[in-house]
Amino acid sequence: MADRAGVIHDLGYRHYDGPRDGVATIARTLFVTGLRHAFGLGRSGKSKILPFLLLGLSTLPAAIVVGVVTLVGLSDLPLTYAGYTNQTQLLVSLFAAAQAPVLFSRDLRYRSIVLYLARPLPAYVVALTRWASLTTALLVFTVLPVLVLYAGGLLAGLDVSDQTTDLLKAVALLLLVSSMLAGITGFISSVSLRRGFAVVGSIVALVVVPGVVTAVQAIASEEGAEQVGVAAGLASPWSLTNGLASAWDAGVEVFTPPEGGWVVAYLAVAVLIAGVGLAAIVARFLKVGSQ
Amino acid sequence: MNSTIIKLAAQALLGRRRFWLLLAFPVLLIALTVTVAALTDAEAAWPLLPGLGYPVVLPLVAVLAASSVLGPEVDDGSIVYLLSKPVSRHSVALSKWVVAWAATMLAGALPLYVSALVAGGGDRALAAGLAAVVAGTTYSALFLAVSAVTRHAVIVSLLFVLIWEGLLGNLLSGVAWLSVAQWGLRIGHEISTELPDPTNLPWAIAASLVVTVGGVWFAGDRLRSFTLRGED
Amino acid sequence: MSGPESTLVLESVSRWFGNVVAVNDVSLTIGPGVTGLLGPNGAGKTTLMAMMTGFLAPSAGTVTLDGEPVWRHTEAYRRIGLVPERELSFGYLTGRQFVRANADLHRLPDASAATERILGVVDMVEPAGRRMDTYSKGMRQRIKIAAALVHDPAVLMLDEPFNGVDPRQRMHLMDLLRRLGDEGRTVLFSSHILEEVERLARHIEVVVSGRHAASGDFGAIRRLMTDRPVKYAITSSDDRALAALLIAQPSVRAVRLRPDGGLDVQVDDLGSFAVGLPRWARTADLSLYDLSPSDESLESVFAYLVAR
Numbered sequence A: 001m002a003d004r005a006g007v008i009h010d011l012g013y014r015h016y017d018g019p020r021d022g023v024a025t026i027a028r029t030l031f032v033t034g035l036r037h038a039f040g041l042g043r044s045g046k047s048k049i050l051p052f053l054l055l056g057l058s059t060l061p062a063a064i065v066v067g068v069v070t071l072v073g074l075s076d077l078p079l080t081y082a083g084y085t086n087q088t089q090l091l092v093s094l095f096a097a098a099q100a101p102v103l104f105s106r107d108l109r110y111r112s113i114v115l116y117l118a119r120p121l122p123a124y125v126v127a128l129t130r131w132a133s134l135t136t137a138l139l140v141f142t143v144l145p146v147l148v149l150y151a152g153g154l155l156a157g158l159d160v161s162d163q164t165t166d167l168l169k170a171v172a173l174l175l176l177v178s179s180m181l182a183g184i185t186g187f188i189s190s191v192s193l194r195r196g197f198a199v200v201g202s203i204v205a206l207v208v209v210p211g212v213v214t215a216v217q218a219i220a221s222e223e224g225a226e227q228v229g230v231a232a233g234l235a236s237p238w239s240l241t242n243g244l245a246s247a248w249d250a251g252v253e254v255f256t257p258p259e260g261g262w263v264v265a266y267l268a269v270a271v272l273i274a275g276v277g278l279a280a281i282v283a284r285f286l287k288v289g290s291q
Numbered sequence B: 001m002n003s004t005i006i007k008l009a010a011q012a013l014l015g016r017r018r019f020w021l022l023l024a025f026p027v028l029l030i031a032l033t034v035t036v037a038a039l040t041d042a043e044a045a046w047p048l049l050p051g052l053g054y055p056v057v058l059p060l061v062a063v064l065a066a067s068s069v070l071g072p073e074v075d076d077g078s079i080v081y082l083l084s085k086p087v088s089r090h091s092v093a094l095s096k097w098v099v100a101w102a103a104t105m106l107a108g109a110l111p112l113y114v115s116a117l118v119a120g121g122g123d124r125a126l127a128a129g130l131a132a133v134v135a136g137t138t139y140s141a142l143f144l145a146v147s148a149v150t151r152h153a154v155i156v157s158l159l160f161v162l163i164w165e166g167l168l169g170n171l172l173s174g175v176a177w178l179s180v181a182q183w184g185l186r187i188g189h190e191i192s193t194e195l196p197d198p199t200n201l202p203w204a205i206a207a208s209l210v211v212t213v214g215g216v217w218f219a220g221d222r223l224r225s226f227t228l229r230g231e232d
Numbered sequence C: 001m002s003g004p005e006s007t008l009v010l011e012s013v014s015r016w017f018g019n020v021v022a023v024n025d026v027s028l029t030i031g032p033g034v035t036g037l038l039g040p041n042g043a044g045k046t047t048l049m050a051m052m053t054g055f056l057a058p059s060a061g062t063v064t065l066d067g068e069p070v071w072r073h074t075e076a077y078r079r080i081g082l083v084p085e086r087e088l089s090f091g092y093l094t095g096r097q098f099v100r101a102n103a104d105l106h107r108l109p110d111a112s113a114a115t116e117r118i119l120g121v122v123d124m125v126e127p128a129g130r131r132m133d134t135y136s137k138g139m140r141q142r143i144k145i146a147a148a149l150v151h152d153p154a155v156l157m158l159d160e161p162f163n164g165v166d167p168r169q170r171m172h173l174m175d176l177l178r179r180l181g182d183e184g185r186t187v188l189f190s191s192h193i194l195e196e197v198e199r200l201a202r203h204i205e206v207v208v209s210g211r212h213a214a215s216g217d218f219g220a221i222r223r224l225m226t227d228r229p230v231k232y233a234i235t236s237s238d239d240r241a242l243a244a245l246l247i248a249q250p251s252v253r254a255v256r257l258r259p260d261g262g263l264d265v266q267v268d269d270l271g272s273f274a275v276g277l278p279r280w281a282r283t284a285d286l287s288l289y290d291l292s293p294s295d296e297s298l299e300s301v302f303a304y305l306v307a308r
Helices: A023-038 A045-072 A083-087 A089-109 A113-116 A123-155 A161-189 A197-221 A226-234 A238-247 A261-289 B003-014 B017-039 B047-077 B089-116 B122-149 B153-171 B173-178 B180-189 B203-222 C045-052 C072-076 C093-107 C110-122 C139-147 C167-182 C193-202 C218-224 C241-249 C272-283 C299-306
Strands: C008-017 C020-030 C035-038 C061-066 C081-085 C153-158 C187-191 C202-206 C211-217 C230-236 C252-257 C263-267 C288-293
Touching: A023 A089, A023 A226, A045 A083, A045 A089, A083 A089, A083 A161, A083 A238, A089 A113, A089 A123, A089 A161, A089 A197, A089 A261, A089 C218, A113 A123, A113 A261, A113 B017, A113 C061, A123 A161, A123 A261, A161 A197, A161 A238, A161 A261, A161 B173, A197 A226, A197 A238, A197 B003, A197 B017, A197 B047, A197 B153, A226 A238, A226 A261, A226 C110, A261 B122, B003 B017, B003 B047, B003 B089, B003 C093, B017 B047, B017 B089, B017 B122, B047 B122, B047 B153, B047 B180, B089 B122, B089 B203, B122 B153, B122 B203, B153 B173, B153 B180, B173 B180, B173 C202, B180 B203, B180 C288, C008 C045, C020 C045, C020 C061, C035 C045, C035 C167, C035 C193, C045 C187, C072 C081, C081 C139, C093 C110, C093 C139, C110 C139, C139 C153, C139 C167, C153 C167, C167 C187, C187 C193, C230 C241, C241 C252, C241 C263, C241 C272
Parallel strands: C020 C211, C035 C187, C035 C202, C081 C153, C153 C187
Antiparallel strands: C008 C020, C008 C061, C202 C211, C230 C263, C230 C288, C252 C263
16 A cells, blocks of 8 residues: 555546537527427426417417408408417417426426536526527417418418518517517516416416506596506507507507607517516526526 | 414415515505596596406416415425324315415405495495405315316416406306306396396306315315325 | 324235336234334335325225224324425424424314423424524424424334434434334334434335335344355454365355455355354364454345345
């Protein structure tokens, strides 16, 4: 026992010198997994029920409308693409509220976040990836029925350029609302780690608050205080989206449509909500990840 | 009923963040009604009740209260501390329901009545208050039963309220026969005809009673078969 | 302990979940004293414990406490104290409030006195006024035991009670459980760590892959298994000479020189080895300093049962 110095024994492991995937690939894999998980894919059979039930419920009317348009031979769709999402916003809100905890609560609650961070992946990238997964999932959720309508409309021989313009407006709005909803529900879910409370919290933000705003707008419109209603519209993601849809002439009726400078304010606040939500999620992941 | 379980459940409900969430609903509702009534007139504030307070705030408060008294304990298994006692499981369920019911009344039905008073008062307010008491009672029992069955109680309950009663209830009038909110309205209709008349009165009373008693009994029955499993 | 002694009896108990058999035809009787329920993770210990505590219905067979079924029989909890593995979600209560709530749930005539008494037993009087979410793991285990013991039950069942408890607290807990067993209570605890069971329980019930693999005093179980080689550690005046001598004997299967001196000997035929060893040593003029069975530990019993 002369040599007391430490030694690393050669157990025959071979060193790997080949190319390694970078942060971008890891992030992409995480993004795709997150997107699949939002729809229950790659998870248990039970977790597929809710997302697909909601997706079915929100697509079914589109299929019915297409059927009616084709059979009756209407020259126009009975509602616009943006107007369709306005009708199904409750389903979209429920989807966001129910699936955000899947992506945001579990890693933090069970602290498996440290396993992600043990990879060469900074906490903010994990947070961004999660947010991107949920935003994309919401976009898929909202765009799918709209595409069904669009395809049906074209098959029924409606004017292609009119329909495409309408569709592009709707998709721009859906992208905006998806990133807002993902920011809001993602942040709520990363703070309230108990699934039930995260869901109720998200429902408050996505259903109750917009309900309040709509009520205020209705009253303001009736009382002739349009400006109050327009200002109240800044307070919820759905009223912002619907206000913009109305201003862009995308076929959504609101009690108090924004005009002029208000349209810019609506857009700015919408982008701000999405941005602040995202920043808050990142801050939350950085904090929990460093504990 | 068991006073210790009631005390523990009340402590769990009051002592934490969820209490603030629960409190936010009545504050929001009353503040909104008062603001609108003050800026315009009482009559203009009334649509807030059938539009927001009754169909959204009341059931949400019931969902939150019912799932709070049972959900987390079933979820993390710590309910075994209550169940490994010589106390009948039906009595456990009943005690839990009493707490959820009281919370629903205080944070849901009472503020609704207060808002109705602000928005004009009269028979109409009393009718709305009665409807909220009936529906709140039924909701809390129904959601307690849901909490005893599934870990996704909040989602399932919300689907029932928002999709079944809300979305489909607005499209299909037949849904009223299987809608807790409509039963409550029908009973309130007896006091003021300003409330709608969606079903017939005996049905509304019987259905509310059956769901309330059945819900609490069912929750107790589920607890009787409560099974402790490993982590999953 | 005030009440009479209690016995828990499982008769041909099986439990399956769909196609998976978690517990397969287990019959056992657990009486007063400390019993260890031992098995590797996934052996069915938790399922078995759940059935014994009335939180799972057996698919077949019966679980009875003093002749009465445990499933759907809440009155049985008057005689049962249960310490689940699950953590407490009552962190917002103080230890005293929590134990007191348990006493109240049992409708004890003097719940306050019972609470203070049991806090003394588990040595938690001093921290009892603090909220439980400030407790260490060992303190939480002790407060859970206090809550389970507050109604003075004849049977105490603990699921993995030593998991995550630091060594000093573990000693403390073991002393407590040993004392409770000596009082005539039926104390059953589950564990997958052999060293714990070995130090606390002479009586063990072993479950492996859902089957009742062994039962009784672990030394006795070990001796019952004569068909497996026994290991001894021997030190002598000349290990190499002794090794050469031993390997020539038909009763010896293997000999190994230990790097730190001494021999490891694996013996097939225990009888002739025991008789022969002193004679062989004497004829070769070797002195034996130490002869000890190197695997009379639960670990070896266990490894053997699992491998069988």
